[in-house]
Amino acid sequence: MASTNKTEHLGLNAWEETDRPQRTDFNADNSIIDTKLGEHLSNSDVHLAYEEKMWLKRPYAELSYTGNGNDTRMVTLPLVAKLVIIAREGYPMSIYEGSVNKVCGAVLSRDGFSTGGAEFNSMGALTVRESSADNGIKYSLNQSGVTYRVVAFR
Secondary structure, eight states: OOOSEEOTTTOOEEOOTTOOOOHHHHHHHHHHHHHHHHHHHTOTTTOOOHHHHHHHHOSEEEEEEEOOOOSEEEEOOSSOOSEEEEEETTSOSEEEETTEEEEOEEEEETTSOBOSSEEEOTTSOEEEEBOOOBTTEEEBSSOTTOEEEEEEEO
């Protein structure tokens, strides 16, 4: 005989002292538990994969891009960044060449701080610049064939 009462959420047997449990009652409860738990565990809307969990625990992302020589270029970030550091591989942040300060790296923050040559665009990605010298400064964050490293912090 099934129980007099049932649990609120899964409808499992909640036995009274006078109830007489049977094997079929326990099997029915186990089937309900297995079905509901299985549905829950396989629901990717409420559970993250291991890689997704590790990504959330990591407060930063590293990536690189190769410049294409255009005046501007968009660099998509894998997270919503509050702070970004860009550096040309193997170079300091800036080099003085002749009468021009060539800027090969940048630091920028979501609250508006930037050393120049890069900015957050309306989609949350970066826009980097490759420019001609102006007032003794040349931004070189998209030089053709050059690799740039990016570290973005949450």
